[in-house]
Amino acid sequence: MIRRSLLALAAAFTVAGTSVYAQDMIKIGAIAPKTGPLAGGAVVTQWPNVQLWVEEVNARGGLKVGDKQMQIELIEYDDKTNPGEHIKLAQRLATQDKVDFVVAPYGTGFNIATAPIYGKFGYPMIAVSAITDKADELTERYSNLFFTLGTTTAFVDGVKEILIEQRDAGNIGNEVAMVNVADAFGIELADRARELFTEAGFEIVYDKSYPLGTPDLSPVMKGAKDSGAKAFVAWSYPPDSFGLAEQAIIENLDVSVYYSAVATSFPAFKGAYGNKINNVLGAGGTNVDDPVIAAYRKAHMDVTGKTADYWASANTYASLQILEQAIEGAATLDRGVVTQYIKDNSFDTVMGKLSFENQVSKTFWSVGQWQDGVFRGVKGSNVEGAVPVRAKDGWSE
Amino acid sequence: MVDILVSGLLLSGTYALVAMGLNLQYGVAKIMNLANGEVLVLGALASFWLYTTSQISPILTVIMVIPVAFIGNWLIYRFLLTPLVRRSKSQGALEVDSILATFGMSFIFIGIMVSIEGGFFFYKYLSEPIQILGSTTSLNRLVAFLIAVLIGVGLYLWLNLSRPGVAVRAVSVSSEASGLVGINVPQVSALAFALGGTITAVGGALISTFITLDASIGVVFTLKALIIVIMGGVGDIRGAIVAAIILGVVETAVATLIDPGLTLAAAYFIFVIILLFRPQGLFGRRPV
Numbered sequence: 001m002i003r004r005s006l007l008a009l010a011a012a013f014t015v016a017g018t019s020v021y022a023q024d025m026i027k028i029g030a031i032a033p034k035t036g037p038l039a040g041g042a043v044v045t046q047w048p049n050v051q052l053w054v055e056e057v058n059a060r061g062g063l064k065v066g067d068k069q070m071q072i073e074l075i076e077y078d079d080k081t082n083p084g085e086h087i088k089l090a091q092r093l094a095t096q097d098k099v100d101f102v103v104a105p106y107g108t109g110f111n112i113a114t115a116p117i118y119g120k121f122g123y124p125m126i127a128v129s130a131i132t133d134k135a136d137e138l139t140e141r142y143s144n145l146f147f148t149l150g151t152t153t154a155f156v157d158g159v160k161e162i163l164i165e166q167r168d169a170g171n172i173g174n175e176v177a178m179v180n181v182a183d184a185f186g187i188e189l190a191d192r193a194r195e196l197f198t199e200a201g202f203e204i205v206y207d208k209s210y211p212l213g214t215p216d217l218s219p220v221m222k223g224a225k226d227s228g229a230k231a232f233v234a235w236s237y238p239p240d241s242f243g244l245a246e247q248a249i250i251e252n253l254d255v256s257v258y259y260s261a262v263a264t265s266f267p268a269f270k271g272a273y274g275n276k277i278n279n280v281l282g283a284g285g286t287n288v289d290d291p292v293i294a295a296y297r298k299a300h301m302d303v304t305g306k307t308a309d310y311w312a313s314a315n316t317y318a319s320l321q322i323l324e325q326a327i328e329g330a331a332t333l334d335r336g337v338v339t340q341y342i343k344d345n346s347f348d349t350v351m352g353k354l355s356f357e358n359q360v361s362k363t364f365w366s367v368g369q370w371q372d373g374v375f376r377g378v379k380g381s382n383v384e385g386a387v388p389v390r391a392k393d394g395w396s397e
Numbered sequence: 398m399v400d401i402l403v404s405g406l407l408l409s410g411t412y413a414l415v416a417m418g419l420n421l422q423y424g425v426a427k428i429m430n431l432a433n434g435e436v437l438v439l440g441a442l443a444s445f446w447l448y449t450t451s452q453i454s455p456i457l458t459v460i461m462v463i464p465v466a467f468i469g470n471w472l473i474y475r476f477l478l479t480p481l482v483r484r485s486k487s488q489g490a491l492e493v494d495s496i497l498a499t500f501g502m503s504f505i506f507i508g509i510m511v512s513i514e515g516g517f518f519f520y521k522y523l524s525e526p527i528q529i530l531g532s533t534t535s536l537n538r539l540v541a542f543l544i545a546v547l548i549g550v551g552l553y554l555w556l557n558l559s560r561p562g563v564a565v566r567a568v569s570v571s572s573e574a575s576g577l578v579g580i581n582v583p584q585v586s587a588l589a590f591a592l593g594g595t596i597t598a599v600g601g602a603l604i605s606t607f608i609t610l611d612a613s614i615g616v617v618f619t620l621k622a623l624i625i626v627i628m629g630g631v632g633d634i635r636g637a638i639v640a641a642i643i644l645g646v647v648e649t650a651v652a653t654l655i656d657p658g659l660t661l662a663a664a665y666f667i668f669v670i671i672l673l674f675r676p677q678g679l680f681g682r683r684p685v
Contacts (some may be wrong), residue, residue: 034511034515035507035508035511036613037612037613037614039516039519039611039612039613040516041516043515043516044516064679065529081613151445154633158593158671179648208656208657208658209656209657209658209660210652210657210658210659210660211657211660212524213614213617214543214657214660215406215408215411215608216407216408216411216649216652217657218534218649219400219401219404219649219652219653219657220652221402221655222400223657224651238517238609239517239608239609239610239611242517242519242609243609246524246535246607249524249526250524250525250526250533250534251533252526252533261570263417266519268516268517268519269519271520272519272520272521274602288529325673342467345606366490386642
């Protein structure tokens with residue numbers, strides 16, 4: 001009897017405790033891979049920025065919602081790179097943890113797969129690591145989903161422009177060697193590139209795909225080398241972007257244009273190959289000379305102990321700034337009002353002024369290049385500070 | 398043609414490193430170790446971590462990994478798996494139990510590795526071009542291949558010429574009969590398991606010099622090892638080596654001559670064909 005009343009007392013305190021707690025805390029949920037195939041990318045691009053943002057906001061006293069200062073309480077889960085797992089966890093965030101807002105998932109497929117569940121609970125999703133040509137179709141269906149990193153076509157267009165420029169400059173001919181990872185991402189980009197490159201008068205003399213996780217890419221690189229093309233384009237993912245660069249160095253691939261997609265912008269890419277990868281092109285880019293970006297990169301280093309990547313890191317941080325400004329601007333935790341606020345306003349972020357047109361932001365970098373130790377943006381949309389492209393000249397240090 | 402043979406053989410060295418350890422563990426200790434890939438990645442992590450923090454050469458790491466992995470795997474067998482061995486009534490029951498136990502163990506390993514390094518193990522060691530019979534390849538692959546050959550030959554000689562080696566082979570044929578002739582079966586099994594784990598971890602340290610791994614990639618190697626072990630015949634080291642060579646050369650030939658996209662399909666095709674005609678694997682014994 002005594003024990004039961006003690007329990008009741010304890011329960012009463014807990015309830016009272018949480019209600020006081022809930023008033024000055026805002027709960028943000030974040031689900032992304034910490035294990036599984038996409039973990040290697042997420043721990044570079046996604047998680048450090050979530051950490052940075054939460055620490056910075058809390059350090060300045062939290063979010064100002066109306067007349068309340070609210071500290072952020074972050075609830076994070078590992079989706080194990082499994083969409084089914086992610087959906088279960090999203091359900092948990094909404095119904096058990098009762099988070100107020102969420103950080104959008106990592107990966108194109110994940111953002112699309114989870115848009116219905118987050119939509120059901122009215123969470124705005126400002127997707128970053130998601131590139132697709134179906135953005136318009138998807139935003140029409142899901143009024144809570146926003147895209148910020150660009151489209152498949154924009155990425156292929158960026159590479160196409162570079163190929164045309166280099167052909168006009170006489171550095172390459174009409175032949176292009178192209179490979180892609182046999183995965184939704186690589187296949188979609190390669191399909192689009194086949195059309196756009198052919199339209200521009202290029203001939204794809206070597207066109208092969210390889211499975212994700214191929215241990216030996218030397219046959220691929222030997223084939224590309226034998227094709228004699230002076231331009232090499234790979235729609236690749238993290239482990240193979242590295243594997244291809246390694247083989248290119250070993251085979252001494254003689255090209256003037258060398259492009260590999262995801263992870264080329266990772267600081268570790270230079271860490272692994274040093275100056276051998278000077279003038280290598282890759283997806284993404286940033287303007288390190290922009291003081292706002294420079295300050296962001298320094299804070300990233302100071303808080304997380306890691307160098308920000310030269311691409312989606314800044315976009316990821318910007319997406320969190322948008323969420324922050326929308327909550328403060330709307331002065332409410334009502335998710336519908338905040339979603340509408342995101343649609344109607346523009347935001348000051350590390351990527352400059354961002355706004356959405358049909359839930360899609362048109363401000364992003366599409367191609368960057370390693371130039372003397374820094375990965376600089378060379379092609380982009382509505383971004384400033386693009387530098388001229390340089391021709392690749394050998395693989396020596 | 399020379400290109401295909403050279404690249405294919407080097408790749409098969411990698412595959413042999415992946416599979417020889419599992420062959421010992423499954424063939425002798427009868428433990429279907431689903432954490433095989435994670436042990437490999439642990440070796441890789443050691444190599445990456447020591448190289449990036451203290452510039453210790455991966456070759457030196459390999460030497461350091463040997464005692465650590467041996468003791469670690471011996472402890473795992475002694476304290477985690479021996480109870481399963483004791484209570485299992487048949488080999489089938491032990492396989493099911495060990496699959497579940499090691500599957501769980503693989504998550505623990507992944508958790509530990511993620512807490513040390515969640516991202517990719519990015520580093521390069523000996524990635525210098527080298528010419529073999531006019532075909533360009535990299536020095537790190539050659540080193541891994543040579544060590545794989547060394548381990549393979551050493552293991553083969555040890556299993557066939559030394560007394561403990563013969564005991565290991567006897568247990569692989571029949572643990573009941575070996576017990577009857579005075580072989581200490583639990584001890585030999587523990588030895589085989591620990592040795593298998595050591596080879597796998599050494600393989601991981603070597604492979605990480607040319608393949609970019611991450612904490613979660615182990616399962617890919619477990620699957621590859623499984624194919625090779627089943628294809629070559631459980632419990633026969635020659636089988637694992639021959640199967641690794643077949644797989645390496647076929648994958649490279651298909652990637653070069655037909656399409657790199659078909660390497661996995663080709664690997665599984667060969668696997669199915671071999672199992673159709675020799676269900677016990679290339680060097681496996683027909684069950685009596």
